[in-house]
Amino acid sequence: MIKLSVxxxxxxxxxxxxxxMIIMIQRPCAEGVSRFVTGFGDGSGSGSAAGSGAPIVETPxxxxxxxxxxxxxxxxxxxxxxxxxxxxxxxxxxxxNAASGSSGSGSGSGSGSGSK
Numbered sequence: 628m629i630k631l632s633v634x635x636x637x638x639x640x641x642x643x644x645x646x647x648m649i650i651m652i653q654r655p656c657a658e659g660v661s662r663f664v665t666g667f668g669d670g671s672g673s674g675s676a677a678g679s680g681a682p683i684v685e686t687p688x689x690x691x692x693x694x695x696x697x698x699x700x701x702x703x704x705x706x707x708x709x710x711x712x713x714x715x716x717x718x719x720x721x722x723x724n725a726a727s728g729s730s731g732s733g734s735g736s737g738s739g740s741g742s743k
Contacts, residue, residue, distance in 0.1 A: 693720070 631639075695713040697706055 693717075 693716060695709040695716075697709050701709070
């Protein structure tokens, strides 16, 4: 027969109690966390325009021709040239959007910072 000291029996009982408590609390805790997480998807606190502290930024529509392809076989000079072309395209598109939006219906966000 195995002889157990009193501290060993206390440790075993505490461990068993802890395991039983974890098993019993697992389901209510999981349901509560699930309600908490899924609650972010609906209602006024969902990050929609109402109540959100962040400004609404309108993103321009991008098409495949707005991108420059950079591949792994390009030299650093070719990569730099592609980046310059992409920046030039983006600036031209931003200027075109600003020119067409300034005489529009006044629905622009007005959140441009003007810094580079």
